Amino acid sequence: MKKVLYLLLAAVMVLTAACSPSSENATSTDSSGKKVVRIGWQNSGFPSPFTFDTQGPGGFLRNSFLFDTLTWKDDTGVIPWLATSWEVSSNNLEYTFTLVKDVKFHDGKPLTADDVVFSYDYFKKHSFQWNVDMTKVASVQKVSDTQVKITLAEPYAPFITEIAGKLPIIPKHIWSSVEKPLEYKDNKALIGSGPFTLKNYDSTTGNYQFAKNENYFKGKVTVDEVQYIAVENRMLSLQNNEIDGGMTFNYTEAKKVESLGYKNLKSKPTGSAVRVVFNLNHEQLKDKRLRQAIAYALDRAAIAEKITGNSEVMVGSAGVIPPDSDWYNANVKKYDYNVDQANKILDELGYTKNANGIRDGLKLSVTVNATSQEAELMKSMLAKVGIDLKIQTVDAATFSSAMAEGNFDMTITGHIGLSGDPDFLRLWFSGKAGNSLAGKGVFNNEKFQELANQQLTKLDEKERKEVINQMQDILAEELPTLVLYHRPFYYLYNAKVFDGWFNTAGGIADGIPLTDNKAAFVDYK
Amino acid sequence: MIKKVVSLYGFVFVLLILLNFFLPRLMPGGPIEYLEGLDSGPVLTEEQKQMMKEYYQLDDSLGEQFLNYIQGMLTFDFGNSFIHKQPVTELVFDHLPYTLWIVGISTVFSLALGILLGLWSGWFHHKHGDRRLMLTMMALGALPEFLVGMILLLIFSVYLGYFPMSGASTPFLNTDSWWGVMVDSIHHATLPIISLTIISVSSTYLLVRNETIQVIASPFIEFARMKGIKHNRLLYRHIFKNALLPIFTLMMIRIGALFTGAIFIEALFSYPGIGKLLKEAVLSRDYPLMHGLFFVFSALILFFNALADYLYPKLDPRVKGGTKVAKDL
Numbered sequence: 001m002k003k004v005l006y007l008l009l010a011a012v013m014v015l016t017a018a019c020s021p022s023s024e025n026a027t028s029t030d031s032s033g034k035k036v037v038r039i040g041w042q043n044s045g046f047p048s049p050f051t052f053d054t055q056g057p058g059g060f061l062r063n064s065f066l067f068d069t070l071t072w073k074d075d076t077g078v079i080p081w082l083a084t085s086w087e088v089s090s091n092n093l094e095y096t097f098t099l100v101k102d103v104k105f106h107d108g109k110p111l112t113a114d115d116v117v118f119s120y121d122y123f124k125k126h127s128f129q130w131n132v133d134m135t136k137v138a139s140v141q142k143v144s145d146t147q148v149k150i151t152l153a154e155p156y157a158p159f160i161t162e163i164a165g166k167l168p169i170i171p172k173h174i175w176s177s178v179e180k181p182l183e184y185k186d187n188k189a190l191i192g193s194g195p196f197t198l199k200n201y202d203s204t205t206g207n208y209q210f211a212k213n214e215n216y217f218k219g220k221v222t223v224d225e226v227q228y229i230a231v232e233n234r235m236l237s238l239q240n241n242e243i244d245g246g247m248t249f250n251y252t253e254a255k256k257v258e259s260l261g262y263k264n265l266k267s268k269p270t271g272s273a274v275r276v277v278f279n280l281n282h283e284q285l286k287d288k289r290l291r292q293a294i295a296y297a298l299d300r301a302a303i304a305e306k307i308t309g310n311s312e313v314m315v316g317s318a319g320v321i322p323p324d325s326d327w328y329n330a331n332v333k334k335y336d337y338n339v340d341q342a343n344k345i346l347d348e349l350g351y352t353k354n355a356n357g358i359r360d361g362l363k364l365s366v367t368v369n370a371t372s373q374e375a376e377l378m379k380s381m382l383a384k385v386g387i388d389l390k391i392q393t394v395d396a397a398t399f400s401s402a403m404a405e406g407n408f409d410m411t412i413t414g415h416i417g418l419s420g421d422p423d424f425l426r427l428w429f430s431g432k433a434g435n436s437l438a439g440k441g442v443f444n445n446e447k448f449q450e451l452a453n454q455q456l457t458k459l460d461e462k463e464r465k466e467v468i469n470q471m472q473d474i475l476a477e478e479l480p481t482l483v484l485y486h487r488p489f490y491y492l493y494n495a496k497v498f499d500g501w502f503n504t505a506g507g508i509a510d511g512i513p514l515t516d517n518k519a520a521f522v523d524y525k
Numbered sequence: 526m527i528k529k530v531v532s533l534y535g536f537v538f539v540l541l542i543l544l545n546f547f548l549p550r551l552m553p554g555g556p557i558e559y560l561e562g563l564d565s566g567p568v569l570t571e572e573q574k575q576m577m578k579e580y581y582q583l584d585d586s587l588g589e590q591f592l593n594y595i596q597g598m599l600t601f602d603f604g605n606s607f608i609h610k611q612p613v614t615e616l617v618f619d620h621l622p623y624t625l626w627i628v629g630i631s632t633v634f635s636l637a638l639g640i641l642l643g644l645w646s647g648w649f650h651h652k653h654g655d656r657r658l659m660l661t662m663m664a665l666g667a668l669p670e671f672l673v674g675m676i677l678l679l680i681f682s683v684y685l686g687y688f689p690m691s692g693a694s695t696p697f698l699n700t701d702s703w704w705g706v707m708v709d710s711i712h713h714a715t716l717p718i719i720s721l722t723i724i725s726v727s728s729t730y731l732l733v734r735n736e737t738i739q740v741i742a743s744p745f746i747e748f749a750r751m752k753g754i755k756h757n758r759l760l761y762r763h764i765f766k767n768a769l770l771p772i773f774t775l776m777m778i779r780i781g782a783l784f785t786g787a788i789f790i791e792a793l794f795s796y797p798g799i800g801k802l803l804k805e806a807v808l809s810r811d812y813p814l815m816h817g818l819f820f821v822f823s824a825l826i827l828f829f830n831a832l833a834d835y836l837y838p839k840l841d842p843r844v845k846g847g848t849k850v851a852k853d854l
Contacts, residue, residue, distance in 0.1 A: 038696075045608075045609065045610060046610065046611075051610045053608065054560055055560065055608070055809075127572065127573045127576055129573075131573075135572065182580060182610060183605070183610075185610075185611070200697060202696070203609070203611065203619065204619045204620055204623070204693075204797040205692055205693060205694075205696070205797045206797075207692075207696040207697070209696075209697050227696060227697060229692075229696050230691075230692070230795065231690060231691050231692070231795065232690060232691035232793075232794070232795035233690060233691070236682070236683055236690055237690050237691070240682070240683075240686060240689070240690055242689060242690060394553075395554075395808060396554075396558075396559050396808060396809075397552070397553065397554030397555065397556075397558045397559040397808070397809070397810045398552070398553040398554045399554070400554055400558040400559065401553050401554035401555070401558045402553070402554075404558065
C-alpha cells in the first residue's frame with residue numbers, strides 16, 4: 001500500500017513541477033528575435049476561400065490575410081489594392097480595373113488579369129461564403145495583361161465595396177483543376193497573394209500561425225508572425241499574457257483591463273446594433289401604432305447603459321443606420337422615452353387596463369437566443385405601461401427556425417456591419433436575403449421597396465444618400481424593427497508588442513467593426 | 526452467457542443507431558438555420574442556401590438520408606462535418622486522444638483516492654474523522670461539474686496564474702524536446718483532470734465506505750482480528766478484497782459517466798476533446814458530426830457495461846444464476 005502512496009506523491013510532484021507560471025511562454029517566442037503578435041479569437045476553420053467558418057467574421061478575416069482583393073479599405077476609406085485604379089462607364093455597368101504589375105502568388109507564379117477573370121468566373125459557379133451577390137456580375141473580360149473589364153447585370157452602387165472589396169483573387173493554375181472546392185483542403189488551397197502565408201493551423205484547437213510574406217507587392221510586412229489563439233476568455237488571457245490583444249463588448253471589463261496598462265481602441269463607427277424584430281404578421285403587432293407605443297415605452301438609453309455599463313452608448317436609431325455612420329439621416333424620427341405617450345396610444349387602441357393595471361387584451365412574448373438581459377429589462381419596462389411580456393429562451397438553430405416560420409411575436413437580435421454600405425437595408429427588408437434574422441416577415445411597404453431598388457442605381461453619393469434618407473424615414477415611421485442601442489466593440493491590446501491598430505472607415509470589407517485589418521501590418525503609405 | 530450478452534447489447538445498439546439518426550433531426554432548426562441564427566454571421570442569398578442544401582444533401586428525402594446514414598455506419602464513414610468541413614472520422618480521431626487522456630488519468634486518480642479514503646473512513650466508522658470526511662465528500666458529490674471547474678479556474682488560473690486559462694498546449698511552442706512538450710501538456714491538463722477527479726471521487730468513496738462497514742461487521746473479520754492479523758493486512762487484504770466487487774461494477778459505470786462529465790469540463794477549459802466537439806455539434810445541428818460522436822459515446826459506454834457484465838460472473842461465481850450453479854453441482 002505504501003507503494004500506492006508513493007506513486008500518488010510522485011504524481012503530485014510532477015504536477016506541481018508543471019505548475020510554474022506561464023511567463024516563460026512569452027519569452028520563448030521572443031527569444032528568437034522575431035516580432036510576434038498574438039490575438040485572441042475562436043476557431044474560424046480552414047481559411048481557404050471555400051472552407052472558412054461563417055459563424056462570425058473571423059473566417060473571412062483569416063482568409064483576407066492570405067488572399068487579396070481588387071480594392072480594400074483602411075482608416076481613410078476605400079483604397080486601391082490589387083487594382084491601381086478603376087473607371088466606370090457612363091451607364092454604370094462597366095468597371096475597368098487596372099492591376100498592379102508584378103504581383104506574385106506565394107508560390108512565385110505571377111498574378112495576372114487571367115487570374116482575376118478566372119476568380120470571378122469561378123465564384124459565379126462556386127459561391128463565396130461571405131455574402132457576395134454574384135448574380136449582379138454579368139461577365140468578366142481580360143482587356144490586356146493588366147486590365148480587366150467587369151460588366152454588371154444591372155447598376156449596383158455598392159459594387160466596389162461589396163464585390164470588388166470582398167472577393168479574393170485566387171490562382172488560376174491551382175483552382176482550375178479543382179472540381180469540389182469545399183472539399184479541397186490541400187495546402188495549395190491557401191496560396192494567395194496576401195501579406196501572410198499560413199505556417200500552421202491546428203484544427204483541433206483552432207490556433208493559427210501566419211508568417212509574413214517577404215515579397216509582398218504592396219509594401220513591407222512589419223511583423224514576422226501573427227498568431228490567432230482560440231482562448232476561452234480573451235480579457236483574462238490577455239492579463240495572463242497568453243495573447244497580446246483581444247476584443248470585448250463589455251465596457252466595464254474594457255475599463256478594468258485598460259487601467260492595468262493595456263491600450264483600448266474603441267470601434268468607430270460602432271457598426272453594430274441590438275434590436276427588437278416585430279412579427280409583422282402578428283394579429284396585434286401588425287398595427288404600427290402598437291409598435292410605436294412599445295418604442296415609447298422602452299427607455300432604450302437606460303437599457304443601453306445598464307447592459308454595457310456605459311452611459312455614452314448610442315441609443316438605437318429608429319432608421320436602423322447608426323448615428324455615427326456617414327449614411328445616417330439626422331432628421332429621422334426619434335422615440336424618446338415617454339410613458340404617457342405610450343399609455344395614450346395603447347388606450348386609443350382599446351387595450352384597457354384591468355384593476356391590476358394590466359392590459360388583458362395584450363399578451364406578447366419575446367423570443368431570445370440565449371439569456372438576454374435586454375429582454376428582462378424590456379419586461380419590466382413594458383409592465384409599467386400594462387403590457388405583459390413573456391420571455392422565451394431558445395438556442396440559435398431553434399431561434400432562427402422560429403423566425404423563419406413566423407412563430408414569434410418579437411425577438412431580439414444583434415448585428416454587425418451596419419456602418420458599411422447601406423444596401424443591407426434592402427437585403428434585410430426585401431425578403432431577398434435568406435438571413436432570417438433580418439426578418440422573414442417581409443416589410444411590405446411599396447414605397448420602401450421602390451426606394452431600395454432605386455438606391456442601387458445611384459452612383460452619385462449625394463443622390464444615393466437622399467434616397468437612403470427617405471428609406472430611414474419610412475423605417476422610423478413604420479418600425480418593422482426597433483433598434484435598442486448601437487454597442488461599440490473594444491479592442492484591448494499590449495502596445496509594447498504591436499501598436500499599429502486602427503479603425504477601418506465604415507468597417508472592414510462590408511462593415512466588420514474589428515481591428516483585424518491586414519493593412520495594419522503592411523507599410524504601404 | 527456470452528450469447529446472451531451479445532444479443533442484449535446488439536439489440537440496444539441497433540436501437541441507439543436508430544435514435545442517433547432521428548433525434549438530431551427532431552430538434553428544431555437545422556444547420557443552415559443555425560448559420561443564419563448567429564449574430565454576426567453572413568447574410569445568405571436564396572441561391573447560396575440552395576447550394577449549401579444540395580452540397581450537404583439536406584434536400585434529399587428522409588429515406589435517402591437514412592440509407593446514406595446506415596451505409597456510412599457500416600463503413601465507419603459518417604460523412605463530412607457541416608461546420609468543420611472535414612470528414613467526421615478524421616475529426617473524431619483528432620479529438621478523441623485528448624478526452625481519453627484526461628478521462629483516463631482522472632479515472633485512475635478518482636478510484637485510487639476514493640478507495641483509499643473509503644477504506645480509511647469505513648475503518649474509523651463512528652469516529653470524528655469519518656463523519657467529517659463523509660460530509661465533505663457528500664458536499665463535493667452534490668456540486669455540478671462546471672461549478673467545480675469554474676472555482677478551480679478562478680482560483681488557480683485567474684488569481685494565482687499557476688495554470689493556463691484554456692487549451693491543451695501552448696500554441697506553437699518552440700521546443701523540440703519531448704520533455705518540454707510533456708510538461709506543457711500536463712500543465713494544461715492539470716485543472717481539467719483535477720475537476721473530473723473531484724466530481725467522481727465522492728461516489729467511489731461512499732460506496733467503498735459502505736462496503737467496508739458491512740464487511741467489517743462480518744464474522745470472518747472478527748475471527749481474523751482474534752487471530753491477531755495486523756491492521757494494515759486486515760484492511761487491505763481482507764476487507765478491501767471483499768469490498769472489491771461492487772467497486773468493479775461502479776468503476777465501469779463511472780467511466781461512462783466521466784465521458785459525459787468531460788463535455789462540461791472541456792467546454793469550460795476550452796479543451797479540444799470530443800466533449801467540446803459534441804457541444805458544438807449539437808448547437809450547430811451538425812448532423813454528421815452528431816452521428817459520429819454519439820456513436821463513439823454510446824459505443825464506449827456500452828463496451829464498458831458489456832465488459833462489466835461479462836467479467837462479473839468470473840469475479841463472483843455466485844451471480845451466474847441458479848440453473849448454471851445447479852448444473853455444476
